[in-house]
Amino acid sequence: MAEAALLACDWGTTTLRAWTLDADGGVIDHREFDVGVSRLAPGEAAERFRDTVRPAFGAETLPAILCGMIGSNLGWTVAPYADCPAGLDDLARCLMAVEPGVRIIPGMRSVGLAGAPDVMRGEETQLMGWLAADPARRRGRRVICHPGTHAKWMLLENGRLVRFVTAMTGELFAVLGRHSVLKSDAPAGDEAAFAEGLAAAGDGDALAARLFTARSRVVGGRKPAESTPSYLSGLLIGAEVAATPRLLGLVGDEPVTLLGDAALCALYETALTRRGIPHETFDGEAAAVAGLYALHQLGRAS
Amino acid sequence: MAEAALLACDWGTTTLRAWTLDADGGVIDHREFDVGVSRLAPGEAAERFRDTVRPAFGAETLPAILCGMIGSNLGWTVAPYADCPAGLDDLARCLMAVEPGVRIIPGMRSVGLAGAPDVMRGEETQLMGWLAADPARRRGRRVICHPGTHAKWMLLENGRLVRFVTAMTGELFAVLGRHSVLKSDAPAGDEAAFAEGLAAAGDGDALAARLFTARSRVVGGRKPAESTPSYLSGLLIGAEVAATPRLLGLVGDEPVTLLGDAALCALYETALTRRGIPHETFDGEAAAVAGLYALHQLGRAS
Numbered sequence: 001m002a003e004a005a006l007l008a009c010d011w012g013t014t015t016l017r018a019w020t021l022d023a024d025g026g027v028i029d030h031r032e033f034d035v036g037v038s039r040l041a042p043g044e045a046a047e048r049f050r051d052t053v054r055p056a057f058g059a060e061t062l063p064a065i066l067c068g069m070i071g072s073n074l075g076w077t078v079a080p081y082a083d084c085p086a087g088l089d090d091l092a093r094c095l096m097a098v099e100p101g102v103r104i105i106p107g108m109r110s111v112g113l114a115g116a117p118d119v120m121r122g123e124e125t126q127l128m129g130w131l132a133a134d135p136a137r138r139r140g141r142r143v144i145c146h147p148g149t150h151a152k153w154m155l156l157e158n159g160r161l162v163r164f165v166t167a168m169t170g171e172l173f174a175v176l177g178r179h180s181v182l183k184s185d186a187p188a189g190d191e192a193a194f195a196e197g198l199a200a201a202g203d204g205d206a207l208a209a210r211l212f213t214a215r216s217r218v219v220g221g222r223k224p225a226e227s228t229p230s231y232l233s234g235l236l237i238g239a240e241v242a243a244t245p246r247l248l249g250l251v252g253d254e255p256v257t258l259l260g261d262a263a264l265c266a267l268y269e270t271a272l273t274r275r276g277i278p279h280e281t282f283d284g285e286a287a288a289v290a291g292l293y294a295l296h297q298l299g300r301a302s
Numbered sequence: 303m304a305e306a307a308l309l310a311c312d313w314g315t316t317t318l319r320a321w322t323l324d325a326d327g328g329v330i331d332h333r334e335f336d337v338g339v340s341r342l343a344p345g346e347a348a349e350r351f352r353d354t355v356r357p358a359f360g361a362e363t364l365p366a367i368l369c370g371m372i373g374s375n376l377g378w379t380v381a382p383y384a385d386c387p388a389g390l391d392d393l394a395r396c397l398m399a400v401e402p403g404v405r406i407i408p409g410m411r412s413v414g415l416a417g418a419p420d421v422m423r424g425e426e427t428q429l430m431g432w433l434a435a436d437p438a439r440r441r442g443r444r445v446i447c448h449p450g451t452h453a454k455w456m457l458l459e460n461g462r463l464v465r466f467v468t469a470m471t472g473e474l475f476a477v478l479g480r481h482s483v484l485k486s487d488a489p490a491g492d493e494a495a496f497a498e499g500l501a502a503a504g505d506g507d508a509l510a511a512r513l514f515t516a517r518s519r520v521v522g523g524r525k526p527a528e529s530t531p532s533y534l535s536g537l538l539i540g541a542e543v544a545a546t547p548r549l550l551g552l553v554g555d556e557p558v559t560l561l562g563d564a565a566l567c568a569l570y571e572t573a574l575t576r577r578g579i580p581h582e583t584f585d586g587e588a589a590a591v592a593g594l595y596a597l598h599q600l601g602r603a604s
Binding site for chain 1: 481518
């Protein structure tokens with residue numbers, strides 16, 4: 001077995017995912033820990049990292065690199081956002097050492113909508129991993145979508161992230177499905193209802209009105225209430241896919257690269273296909289590992 | 303004091319509001335009861351009306367007319383929706399007698415978005431009351447907005463409701479303010495933050511992305527978290543006002559008549575003024591009383 005050369009961590013709000021990598025970035029071991037930053041007491045991160053994470057791998061002295069919410073005010077220490085535009089080299093220059101051998105990748109900040117800056121922590125590392133994997137990706141203009149609770153739509157130009165915008169799609173789905181007149185305990189997965197929701201999304205305008213169709217199709221249209229979660233998912237993802245690219249200054253039919261969880265990306269693939277938008281999908285976890293490794297390498301060299 | 307000639311009730315989900323009216327429709331007495339249909343056991347409505355509501359007015363034998371959710375499957379009995387297009391006379395022909403001297407005004411149904419019918423129960427009576435109060439209102443094309451948990455946008459042509467659409471604006475505000483990353487215990491009422499939200503609403507597209515600005519303006523833009531409810535209110539109302547008229551097939555800058563709660567209408571007035579849309583406002587409760595009276599009179603004559 002290859003020797004471990006790096007302890008790479010994606011330390012998010014609910015979970016810490018960690019990998020030991022060899023000198024070429026290959027994965028040796030992988031573990032998950034139930035110590036997301038939302039579960040940490042102030043000042044607890046360093047201790048948990050030393051007493052729980054490192055010993056689990058027998059990696060007490062390995063160099064480590066961390067990304068995600070661990071760089072926020074809930075985490076280990078605040079790693080100030082790196083501003084757009086920035087590419088791999090720019091971000092690698094912003095790594096923040098929190099103790100000898102442990103560095104945090106900062107989140108990124110963009111000029112956002114309505115004058116408020118937009119922010120991300122963690123997705124930038126996946127983006128950089130995807131970029132690092134193939135030099136051809138660093139040429140031209142590209143649109144990347146990272147689906148999730150707070151989906152990120154990113155505009156890349158020649159390998160640099162120039163702008164991004166966040167859509168609260170996943171959170172709207174969760175909150176409406178639990179607490180509104182659209183609440184339901186039924187599982188999603190009804191493909192016909194999902195497609196119906198995509199069609200009802202229209203151009204992504206007037207969402208508050210389109211959402212009511214998830215109610216009226218049941219009370220006035222005799223559709224089964226169990227199909228509401230799938231319909232709602234289609235409506236929200238359809239509206240996001242239709243409207244968000246325009247906020248980046250795009251026409252809206254540029255090819256889209258999906259980066260993230262495979263099951264969630266599959267829903268976006270269906271939404272993009274329906275609109276005739278070319279797309280390709282890459283695994284977010286593999287991209288995270290690649291980004292942690294690439295930024296560690298570049299950061300060490302700089 | 304004039305003699306009571308009619309017991310008029312707006313019997314909604316959470317509250318029953320009742321008035322005794324004289325033979326000319328003037329209000330003699332008004333009471334509210336904590337017996338909204340969501341609090342009624344199946345079959346309980348008739349009993350509560352006889353044992354609680356009538357005795358409170360000493361109105362055991364007065365003719366009565368009811369509107370609202372009391373005509374739904376949660377209420378007294380289901381009064382089938384009257385379909386658009388319909389005006390005062392049409393609706394008056396659809397009153398449903400549930401026992402001698404007690405009639406329910408049905409809700410209305412419209413061809414809605416995405417093929418699902420849209421529905422209302424209660425707002426149609428306010429609309430008809432507003433129409434009945436002035437024959438001039440029954441000429442030409444008019445756009446009426448009834449703000450609320452489920453806001454109704456109604457298109458009138460020559461005194462008939464031809465189409466309407468529901469926007470879940472009030473429910474989005476409540477659910478996001480209680481259960482999402484935007485939750486806050488702070489009161490609304492910050493006029494500057496409300497105006498900021500109106501500006502951030504843009505054309506009402508890409509709402510999931512625009513909503514995230516309510517978060518990023520605080521975490522990235524150093525705006526006070528206490529201003530979030532007012533900002534969110536402005537954003538949601540601004541998006542509704544910008545986008546919903548187009549769903550009725552309108553250009554979007556037609557004059558709007560607001561009908562409803564005065565405080566809520568005042569927020570919509572600000573939103574409409576900002577977009578340069580002429581508007582006028584009428585009290586929803588007065589319109590409900592007028593509608594109950596007018597439909598009783600017309601229904602009796604027909």
